[in-house]
Amino acid sequence: MGRLLWWLAAVALGLGSAWAVLRSVSHYGAAAGPWRASTLAGSPDADLYTRARVALGGLLALHREETMYFVATTDTAGRPLRARCSYHVTGVPPKARWWSVTAYADDLFLFPNEQRRYSVNGKTAALDAQGRFAFVSGPVAPAAPAALPWIPTPGEGGLYFTLRVYNPEAALSAAPGTLTAPVIELLGGCP
């Protein structure tokens, strides 16, 4: 019995360490502000760990010449994103054919909401006079800033923002860290 437990502990360590490494976002490629992108997502050149990490958190990704995926799990100040908090997200459209920012719950699926508002994208975002887009996420519609698109994020769990950049310009594809990172600011207090 003791011998069996001894070997089961080795198996548990192997599985547990694999899970811990794969769930670690800190190894997830290039960083631009709070946004991180894997340069090898979807690529046949991906190493063992990248392939497994992408399968867990972004299955069926395209390779980076086609699409880049930037994921934010913290705001620009470095605080973990929470669904129950409201955030003001602003940025300039990435240099690409098309882009979108989508909010995901911590199970990596879309937040349920009757309004079916899940993302802001290159077609739907209104740009201001400086050419910047902006939107607000949070559990309730914001009182201010007025007239900004709102992505509802009901629940108490975590929050992920994914910035998809379709057919990025070659310079961005070659160096994802050069992305002009959208700013994610906590709006008001957060209980």
Place this chain on the structure above:
Amino acid sequence: MSRLSRHLLRRLLPWLLVAATVHLLAVWALPRVIMWRLSAMATPQERASVFLPPMTDHTQRRVVMPSPDLLYATCALDLAERPMRIRVDLRTPGYSSVALYAANSDNYFVLNDRQAGDAPVDLVLIGPKAYAQAPAIPPGARTVTAPSNKGLLLMRVLVADYGAQKDVVEAARRTLRCEPL
């Protein structure tokens, strides 16, 4: 080295070796298991033909991080016995693409609407091993060799406003054909 150290080393080394092997096997197997599970979740009808899921919303729970701005179509790929012919028209008003994924989840091929140009796409997918009989490639078809027999095709069609664009984008994805050659 003391006797105690040698004893510990003799016991610990195989233990660590087992832990490291399990670790590497788990990391290697995970994408394959997830892809297999995705295929297993499909109904026999979905596996036999092109699967056209509804426009993505929060009820879609099959693949993580679905894009709510894309309309998808999928085909299960099985190249073990014979090649498959893929035909699709990517002449869409916005971005569209067909992407091929291997059994280990690698994206080994993608073609978007701009790359496809002004003609329908005609692909012949060939498995990694030679067939008993050389396949007859239809004239004009492009040949793609897959790294694994099993896999998945995913078509993406950008949708800015599904209500307004429904006729166009639905017609686009319904041009997808995945048939044994």
